[in-house]
Amino acid sequence: MEFRSPEFQPRAVHALHDANLQKALGKARGGFVEKRAQCAAELPEFEALRDTAAEIKNHVLANLDHYLEKYEAAVTAAGGHVHWAKDAEEARAIILGICKKANAKRITKGKSMVSEEMSLNEALIGEGYEVVETDLGEYIIQLADEPPSHIIAPAVHKTKEQVADLFAAAHNKPRITDRAALVAEAREVLREKYFDAEVGITGGNFLVAETGSSVIVTNEGNGDLTQTLARVHIVTSGIERVIPTLDDLSVFLRVLARSATGQETETYTTLSTGPRREGDVDGPEEYHVVLLDNGRSKMLGTRFQDMLRCIRCGACMNHCPVYGSIGGHAYGWVYPGPMGSVLTPLIKGMDGTYDLPNACTLNGRCQSVCPVRIPLPDLLREIRHKQFREERTPKRQKQALKLWRYAAERPALYHFAERLGVRILAGMAKGKGALRRLPFDPGWTGARDLPAPEGRTFIDQWQAQRGDK
Numbered sequence: 051m052e053f054r055s056p057e058f059q060p061r062a063v064h065a066l067h068d069a070n071l072q073k074a075l076g077k078a079r080g081g082f083v084e085k086r087a088q089c090a091a092e093l094p095e096f097e098a099l100r101d102t103a104a105e106i107k108n109h110v111l112a113n114l115d116h117y118l119e120k121y122e123a124a125v126t127a128a129g130g131h132v133h134w135a136k137d138a139e140e141a142r143a144i145i146l147g148i149c150k151k152a153n154a155k156r157i158t159k160g161k162s163m164v165s166e167e168m169s170l171n172e173a174l175i176g177e178g179y180e181v182v183e184t185d186l187g188e189y190i191i192q193l194a195d196e197p198p199s200h201i202i203a204p205a206v207h208k209t210k211e212q213v214a215d216l217f218a219a220a221h222n223k224p225r226i227t228d229r230a231a232l233v234a235e236a237r238e239v240l241r242e243k244y245f246d247a248e249v250g251i252t253g254g255n256f257l258v259a260e261t262g263s264s265v266i267v268t269n270e271g272n273g274d275l276t277q278t279l280a281r282v283h284i285v286t287s288g289i290e291r292v293i294p295t296l297d298d299l300s301v302f303l304r305v306l307a308r309s310a311t312g313q314e315t316e317t318y319t320t321l322s323t324g325p326r327r328e329g330d331v332d333g334p335e336e337y338h339v340v341l342l343d344n345g346r347s348k349m350l351g352t353r354f355q356d357m358l359r360c361i362r363c364g365a366c367m368n369h370c371p372v373y374g375s376i377g378g379h380a381y382g383w384v385y386p387g388p389m390g391s392v393l394t395p396l397i398k399g400m401d402g403t404y405d406l407p408n409a410c411t412l413n414g415r416c417q418s419v420c421p422v423r424i425p426l427p428d429l430l431r432e433i434r435h436k437q438f439r440e441e442r443t444p445k446r447q448k449q450a451l452k453l454w455r456y457a458a459e460r461p462a463l464y465h466f467a468e469r470l471g472v473r474i475l476a477g478m479a480k481g482k483g484a485l486r487r488l489p490f491d492p493g494w495t496g497a498r499d500l501p502a503p504e505g506r507t508f509i510d511q512w513q514a515q516r517g518d519k
């Protein structure tokens with residue numbers, strides 16, 4: 051997937067003025083948030099499950115080499131193959147090699163963000179393979195020739211009308227706008243693709259070390275058809291997705307669907323263990339797992355290790371006011387929203403990713419809903435510190451911080467400047483209650499008004515409330 055994070059600011063501005071995007075985001079935002087809240091409230095042990103999920107992940111990360119080796123041994127014992135890829139280039143080469151050996155022409159794919167990380171579709175299409183995305187959202191954006199804008203709902207930015215236009219053009223059928231009819235049409239078109247595919251590629255939500263199983267959860271069943279009907283099944287996954295046991299899996303399954311879509315469980319949860327065995331009625335002849343590192347092992351033992359607990363549920367972006375306003379494409383790479391603003395600089399590097407952690411308001415909603423309790427605001431702050439240490443902070447911002455520090459170290463001066471500022475702003479508002487434009491920072495008021503202060507500073511009000519004054 052093309053790396054466009056350096057264009058974050060113009061892309062965010064464009065998103066704010068895109069009427070279709072705003073309509074689509076508005077609908078999605080409420081649905082996910084309300085359903086998650088309801089689901090969480092209905093399960094008394096939900097908070098305890100979040101703690102357990104975080105503990106299991108911490109244990110795995112502290113012993114990652116052990117569990118990965120155990121997983122590899124179990125996959126091999128079941129007749130499968132594990133391939134290790136240190137970066138996207140190695141992963142692409144491994145997968146292209148498997149497809150070539152399989153003499154493939156058509157490849158079906160289930161949703162896999164790791165394959166986006168590898169720019170796998172571009173590589174496969176470049177080598178002449180027909181690649182068919184089978185997840186409905188992924189299929190829609192494949193027709194639109196766009197990258198995903200959300201990790202669990204890749205086409206969340208599209209309205210029903212836009213999907214109708216895409217289907218009418220691609221399927222050469224009359225344009226329909228009924229939601230159920232659109233789904234049925236996609237199903238009809240995709241169904242026949244599965245039967246002719248030589249290779250099926252899926253992601254892996256979890257990899258179970260004790261059994262060597264890869265686990266996918268979907269609502270459409272497309273992943274099952276992708277991995278069962280093709281002759282060769284390739285699983286793409288990050289190295290951090292391994293978990294110890296099937297008992298542990300049950301913990302993650304109970305928090306994943308609730309956090310992601312607000313469902314008690316996804317419609318399909320499928321475990322695949324090796325290729326088809328004698329007596330099996332279906333299943334692939336070959337089973338491969340490509341494990342991608344791509345900077346993950348460098349996070350181990352650092353302040354950013356917590357990020358490796360992520361189970362890609364998307365709850366942080368569903369609850370993020372910034373993501374909710376600009377959608378996923380503005381972030382310019384595979385992972386948008388709060389988790390992406392941490393992961394993208396760590397995987398792609400600090401060049402060109404400056405704006406991502408700085409777009410955050412540090413309101414903390416992401417952390418409050420993360421099923422594995424990742425302290426996302428702390429990690430975002432940590433990246434800002436790193437940017438500052440590496441002297442990436444813009445000169446103007448640094449000068450402003452120096453000025454603030456100078457005043458903050460001199461309380462009398464600080465309070466005097468504050469009171470003066472508050473009086474000036476109150477005077478400028480002329481009793482209207484809000485300022486439409488700030489002369490020294492027009493960008494801030496470009497899209498919203500600044501409530502005018504009453505004429506007293508926050509500290510004055512606080513002290514008055516406590517009876518100190």
Ligand code: SF4
Binds near residue numbers: 366416422
């Ligand atoms: S950071 Fe947490 S909330 Fe966000 S996708 Fe990962 S697991 Fe889900």
